[in-house]
Amino acid sequence: MKLTPLPSPPSQALAVRIRTAVLLVAAACLVLLLRLWYLQILEGDRYLVLSTNNRLRVRPVEAPRGFILDRHGEILVENRPTFDLFVIPEEVTNGPEVAGTLAEVLDAAPGEILARLAEGRERPYQPLLLRKDISEATMVAVEERRFDLPGVSLRVRPIRAYPSGGVAANLLGYVSEVNQAQLVREEYRDFRPGESLGQAGIERRYDGFIRGVDGGEQVEVDARGRVLRLVTRTDPHSGSNVHLTIDKRLQDAAEAAFAGKKGAVVAMNPTTGELLVLVSRPSYDPNLFAQRLSGDEWQRIASDAGHPLQNRAFQAQYPPGSIFKLIVAIAGLENGALTPATKFYDPGYFLLGNSRFDNWKKGGHGTLDLHGAIVNSCNVYFYQAGLKVGIDDIVKTARAFGLGEVPGLGLGDEVKGNLPDPQPRRRGQPGWAAGNTVVASIGQGPVVTSPMQLLTMVAAIANGGNIYKPWVLRKITTTSGEVLEQYEPELVRKVAVNPETLAFVRRAMLGVVEGGTGARARVPGIPIGGKTGTAQVVKKGETKGQADLKDHAWFVSFAPVDNPKLAIVVLVENGGFGGQVAAPIAKAIYQAAFASQTPVAVAATSSSSAKQDEEIAD
Amino acid sequence: MQLDRRYVQYFEWPFAAAILGMVLVGILTIYSANVFAASAFRKTLFLKQLTWLGLGTAAMFAACLINPRTLGRYANVIFGLTVLLLLAVFILGKTGLGAQRWLRIGPMTIQPSEFSKLALVLFLARYFDDHREELHNPKIMLLPTGVTLGLALLVLKQPDLGTALLLVFIAITIMLLLGLHWRYLVPVVAGGGVLTPLLWTFLKDYQRRRILVYLNPDMDPLGASYHIAQSKIAVGSGGLLGKGWLAATQSQLSFLPLNHTDFIFAVLAEQWGFMGCLVILVAYFYLITKGYQIAQDSTDLFVSLVAAGIASMLAIQILINMAMVLGMLPVVGIPLPLLSYGGSSLLVTMLSLGLLLNIRMRRFLY
Missing domain, CATH: 3.90.1310.10 (Penicillin-binding protein 2a (Domain 2))
Known part of the structure; x- marks a missing residue:
């Protein structure tokens, strides 16, 4: 081994200073030792007494x-x-x-007491x-x-x-x-x-x-x-x-209107993303947890078949059903496949090869343009429109509007839903076929969303394409009122979409409530835009008619149409038709929200809007 | 590397034995401090520390294999990597107790701020070795002062007040050893002493509390005075010979929070009394003075400064921690080297002591 030449020795002064350091350390150790002597020997008995006889x-x-x-x-x-x-x-x-x-x-x-003592x-x-x-x-x-x-x-x-x-x-x-x-x-x-x-x-x-x-x-x-x-x-x-950000008055109205149902209601200010209402049912009484909750009671809540601990607003996902037609319409208007004047004929069914896809209305709607198809929620129109628009652009639009991604509320375990992943046919795999597009166009098949996702979507339609992160915490203050934290709206992105496209969709949604499938949400004096949805529950090997196989009822909406202040999404699990079951719940919330602007007398007559009972379904 | 027989001959076996002995005492104490803990996590802490002892021993012997001059060549790279790790904590950090100090690597979490102490010693030693001809010029101290303060701020942001203070103390000690006159420190101390209370008065009560908790998340909610009172009772009640292992009611029955980390010396003092403390103090004194002796014996400035820096780092931590436990200093989160629970702290201490062994072993070279 070769030795490197020795560098010049460090100054003698360093060695002297190191000796000083050693002396200082020694002095400090001595101080510590004296302190230990004081605490343990001189005062030791006193501290021993403190630690045993007279305890602190x-x-x-x-x-x-x-x-x-x-x-x-x-x-x-x-x-x-x-x-x-x-x-x-x-x-x-x-x-x-x-x-x-x-x-x-x-x-x-x-x-029992003796055992506890032991x-x-x-x-x-x-x-x-x-x-x-x-x-x-x-x-x-x-x-x-x-x-x-x-x-x-x-x-x-x-x-x-x-x-x-x-x-x-x-x-x-x-x-x-x-x-x-x-x-x-x-x-x-x-x-x-x-x-x-x-x-x-x-x-x-x-x-x-x-x-x-x-x-x-x-x-x-x-x-x-x-x-x-x-x-x-x-x-x-x-x-x-x-x-x-919750508004207790609206929350109470929503809870009352939702009594006895299963599902979720969420409402937000579409221009900020502030959540105003969040209902999830079935629920539980949190007071039970604050007191002593016995093991049995806990078991009963935790293993309840209705999953009361789950927050259905963002922890559960369902097929959006006809709500998804809004996405198909926007995608088509944007890629040019559809115009407001695009017409399709609906004889009550649609044939694709040997497969037959039915409309919910026997006999069909006849010839409809896009506006009429949204107002009447015509399945046969959207089967054909979906094929023309193409699944790729439909999925792209859905993603742009926040479907398939976590809304970002931050309260834990948010589901992100699912969107189709159209893959060409490969060996051993069936691949994406035209029939899949037909089914996806009416929000069935692989399309699933949470109520919260549809709320951000409908809020974006209402506000001109701004996706806001839903938020629920406005501020944190000390007990004396000083503000510790203050929160502001957070714009996730602005969807690149033609303003006229959204304006058209809003007009069509107004039509849905004014005289279409969502008429039961109508509140005179308040222009409400809405869309109904009825999601089929698909379970293999079970017969229809069972309560848990009934369709899920959806209603997404916002109001007033030209100056949106409130967007509401209602989901009733196994509720039946969206227009019949979900729309009236939204109506109750709109009435509570705009009560000061709507004379009570007028509001009372609005129940006559259930004129088209047969029509209210989709 | 060709194994020179003199390496074995010059290996400081008593030094290595003292280190391992101290860590084992620490593990016994950690076990006893948590044996009555309700949390199963705490009960098994001593097992974790045993694992860290294994890693630390490996690191200590690995540190003997590197030529100190090679270390000097890479001192700046090591320092840079440590700064990157500290920055990574902000991005990938695992938050514990409101502080973001930890990085998760596989099954382990490491605390980069602990490694910054050794990295700073290496960086300063290299810097002053490079500028050894200009040491008489006070301007030479500007860059290391800036770097130290920057590093300390980064660590303070973790937030880890104890380690940030340590970094400053280590740098000051090294500069003093190099001949910086203590007069230069007067304006620094005076300035800080005047400004801090002045700023403090402008703050509202809850803001102060937030800052205190922010700087020192380990701060006990019952207040530091409570902490120190309990610690003094634990130490004092140990008496001359102590109450014996597992028989220390004061420190084991959750009167004393943090009894396995920053306040482990109180547990030890209660269990083994004045005599036990004397042994621990003598052992630490031996390790520190040996470190300084190694620094004195070396003829190479870099090597000498590394040894002196490590010895000072140990000395400062030990003295501050003990003074805090004995109620002579305010509570800041500084663990007791080798004894306190904490993987990164143990690993860095053993790595540093390994470097001392390394230098000692090659004393015929440097």
Whole structure:
């Protein structure tokens, strides 16, 4: 091995300074040693006493969570006080006797209490939660027998309260204790068992803001656990208030109109993307989670065949049915395959080779132009229009309007739907055929969308092609009202589409409500543009007529047509015809929204708009 | 590399043994600190640390294989890569406890800010070695000052206040060792001391709290005073001989948060008492002074500065952490080298000590 020539030696000064550094380190170590001597030898006994006989106890003081408010400051979620019963196992001098008294007071088996106490022996200094949210009568009984119950204490604690029960429950979410599965994960390493956190919806997504900073009381207690004095107290910092874009008045109207149905209603301001209404049914009562939820109750909710925990507005997807005809029309007007004057003849069916595709109306609509085809939702027209436009441009347009992509609400598990992926026939694979295009043109087959996606789509049609990200959080404020965060509309993109194309589609949608399949949504005095849809539920090997095979009813709409302020999408699972079932729900919301502009008397007569019962279907 | 018999002969076995011994003590302490924890994640932390010990040992011996001069040639590249890693954290970072400090690589998460300490030492050593003829000129300090502050800001943005402060201290120490007069530090300290409280008064209460939590996400919600009070009780109640392993009620029964990371010395002090602390302190003193001795013995400025820089880095961390645990300094998140839980911290410390072993082993060369 060859040695490199030795460079000049570092200055002697460096060696001197290093010696100084060593001396400084030695001095610092000596200081630390002296400090250790002071703490451990001189003061050691005092600290030992503090740590064993006279203990310092930390009692966390739970911070109240922030409120959740609607856009006008109406309270959607608040807190209420509850009383919890605790026991410090170490201080229970006579286990069986205390267990007996407690069992009497709580109306429980003494064995159960004893078992809980035994569990607590592992960590005898930690207060053990015996009962959450006890009734007033129990509280009085415990207070009366205080002297028979050493080590037992009551603590007041704020818990979550949802004044309107299940209203907007899937959006707001719920709060419950951190569970065992979460405690083993790294993200939850700083949670105490029994600590509450938001587990779904807004409560979960913005938990960091809503949750306050817990305070704590440090008290000195004697050997028997009696509090001697308060050493320090750190006040809890209440969580921040979360202001949603939701309008409680409209939400209530939507919930009322949707009563007893399954599905979703979503509404937004089409010029900003602010969500005003979000209903998902079936739902649950979030108050149940805030209190002690028994294992059985949880099982019942979690395994309910109706999936009440799922937010159908963006976590479920359905075939859009005839709503998709809007996309076919836009694609055709844009690529030139269709003009407003393009006519097709509808004899009630369409033959493609040997395959026969029926219209929903027996006997057909006769000859229609594009406007008439949208107003009457004519399937046979769109079978032929779809073939002329071509599947590639249909899919391209659908993507431009946000179908097939996640809307980006950010509340978790958003579905992105599906659009056809037309592949030429390959070996072993059937490939995309003209028949597939026919089916896709009326929003069946591989086309599936979530209500939220159709809402961004219809909002873009209404506002001239702007795709806004749907958003639900307006601002976050401190309890004293200072604004911490403020949110603004977010334009995802502007769809490159001819303004005349959208204007034509809007006029056709106005026709749908004024005298077409969506007439049941008509509110006199308010020009509403809409489109009905009835999505076939396809399940193999089952017979028609069963309740869960009934068609899904859709209605997408916006109003006023020339100056849109509100866009609404209604989906009723297994509801039947969109025009019959979904449109009246939208109508109820429009009435609530524009009530101040519409005289009540006029609104009352509007029920006569159900004139064409036979026609209302598609 | 041709294996020279002198490498084995000059290998500092007691030094390596002291390092491994300390880490094993740390793992025993981590185990005992979390044995009563409710979270299963915490209960198995010591296993994770054992894995990191394996990696760290490999890194320590691997560090012995590189010729220090080669390291000097690539010092700037290493520094550049570390800065890239720090930037990557902002883009790909895994957020933990409100701080974005971690990068996920396969099954591991690493904390690039830890690596920045060693990278800075290498960069400064190379820079001053390149400019060794101009050391009398104070202007030579401008570039390294700027680079250090830039790096510290980047780390502060993670946010990791403890490491950012360390970077500044390391650079100052190296400059002082090179002969920078302490007078130059006076305006810096005075300026900072005047400006910070002035700015502070302009802030609203919740803003202050946000800044504090932002800078130091590990900050205990019950307030630092609580933390220190608990820590002092833990240390003090250890007495002369301690309460014994697994018998430390104060630090094990969740009175003391962060008991396995920044406050691990308190657990140790409660379990092993004054005598145990004495042993730990002596062991650290041995490692630090050995590092400085290695620096003194070397005839090569780069090698000498690397050794002195590593020794200073260790010394600063150990002294600040212990002073914090003993209630003599405010709480900033600085782990105790070799003992605290934390993979990246352990890996970097063992890598750095490996470099010291390396230099020692080749002392007939440099």
